[in-house]
Amino acid sequence: MTTQDASFAATQGGHRRAILFLALASFAAAATTRVMDAVLPQMAVEFGVSIGSVAFVATAYAFAYGAFQLVFGPLGDRFGKFRVILFSCFGACAMTFACAFSTTLGQIAGARLLSGMMAAAIVPLAIAWVGDVVAHEDRQPILARFMSSQILGLLAGQIGGGVLGEFFGWRSAFLLIGSAYLFALVGMSYELRRNPAVVIVSEAGAGGMRHTLRVFAGLWRRPVVRFVLVMVSIEAFAMFGALTYVGASLHYRFGFDFASVGMYLAVYCFGGLFYVSQSRRMLARLGSQRLAFWGTVLVAGCYTVMALTPVHHLYVPAIAVMGVGFYMLHNTLQTMATQMAPDVRGSAVAIFATFYFLSQAVGVWLAGQVMDRWGVAPVFLTAAAMLLALGVLLLRFMPAELRVVAVRRG
Structure with missing residues (x-):
């Protein structure tokens, strides 16, 4: 951390205000990511195609979002994470509005691709920025609170996609999300003018494309980085390959x-918010390894229930508990990502997000093909088995330097 980093970290007012605007941008990015959960069936009905045939619209966003982490991560290290997030937020805002006014599946997919490309910087670089200014031992609870903005974005996306889509058409949901981006853009621009210290530049970020490639190659050579990337790939492939089709x-x-679909899906976010409210207590009691393990147990159990139940009533508690379990797991992996390479944190969190979203894109596409042929039960049961295996791997093999230990009470 540079002298500039330390001086900004001491400026608590600027710290909190900047996090607020970053949280608003993350809210919009999360909303546009999960709005497809409720919108996909609507698009399939409107365009007269199967759910598997329209899945590429959701995949386009996730693929672009993941791939462009490799661009924005090094740019954040070199030019300042906050400044790059501001630029990305402008592009994401424009492309989200473009999606709302598209009239064909091809146009929608193109707008989603570009919005995913431009939104790629927002959440990962915001997380890396928090990593720059918050000590490791305090980081997971703060990231959990920051995560509440993303959870509320998921909630807005899922409810907006369902409720607004039912009464006003699915395009209205994208108009609402575009407006949220616009508010975030104005707030971040104001903050940058008022407090230039939010721009934190890493000395390790200097250099051209050859240097960037060396940074990523060097990251992959670190065993701890490879471990985290494999873990998040399993998480994203299994979790979202199934969640998209709930x-x-x-x-x-x-x-x-x-x-009704939107309202049912919304309880997932309430489960996540419950975790955020209890995250510090749960982390202190369980430690990061057991927190992640029990999170996978909860999610696996919920997917199994949804695969096998003949009634819809069990979906509500299952989706809610799944929200708790997923954020127990994902908050742990996010915190691991901020610590796995502190010297190039922007690039490290960016490659983490790349694996997360590219694995998610592949999982969504493959699950759509399975669902068209054999229904949803094989998708849910496969996800349950993979996530449970992931929990065991984290419990047994999490590197010591990434762990947050439990606090024993006397």
Whole structure:
């Protein structure tokens, strides 16, 4: 951390204010990511295609979001994470509005691709920026609170995609998300003018493309980085390959309208917010290894219930508990990502997000093909098995330098 980093970290007012605007931008990015859970069935009905055939619209965003981490991570290290997030937020805002006004599946996919590309900097660089100014031992609870903005974004995306889509058409959801981006953009611009110290530049970020490639190659050679990247790849492939089709399951298996689908999916976010409210206490009691393990147990159990239950009533508690379990797992992996390479933290968190979203894109596409042929149960059961295996790996093999230990109470 540079002298500039330390001086900014001491400026608590600027610290909190900057996090607030970054949280608003992350809210919009999360909303546009998960809005597809409720919108996909609506698009399939409007364009007269199967759910698997329209899945590429969701995949386009995730693929672009993941791939462009490799661009924005080094740029954040070199030019300042806050400044790069501001630029990215402008592009994401424009492309989200473009998605709302698209009239064909091809146009929608193109707008989603570009919005994913431009939004790629927001959450990962915001997390890396928090890593720059918050000590490791205090970071996971603060990141958990920061995560609440993303959870609320998921909530807005899922409810907006379902409820707004049912009454005003799915395009209205994208108009609402674009407006959230616009507010974040104005706030971040104001903060940058008022407090230039938010721009933290890493000396390790200097250099051209050859240097950038050396940074990423060097990251991959570190065993601790490889471990974290494999873990997040399993998480994203399994978790979101299945989660994307929970709404479709409710619609096709039980005949739910899109507003009801959105409301059901929203309880996932309430589960996540419960975790945020209890994160410090849970981390102190369990430590990071057991916190992540028990998170995977909860998620695996919930997917199993949804795969096997013949009634829709069990979906509500299952989706809510799944939200708790997922954030127990993902908050742990996020914190590991901020610590796995502190000397090039922007690039490290960027490559973490690349693996997270590219694995998610592959999982969503493959799950769509399976669902078209054999239904949703094989998708949910496979996800449950993979996530449970992930929990065991984290419990047994998490590197010591990434752990936060439990606090024993006397």
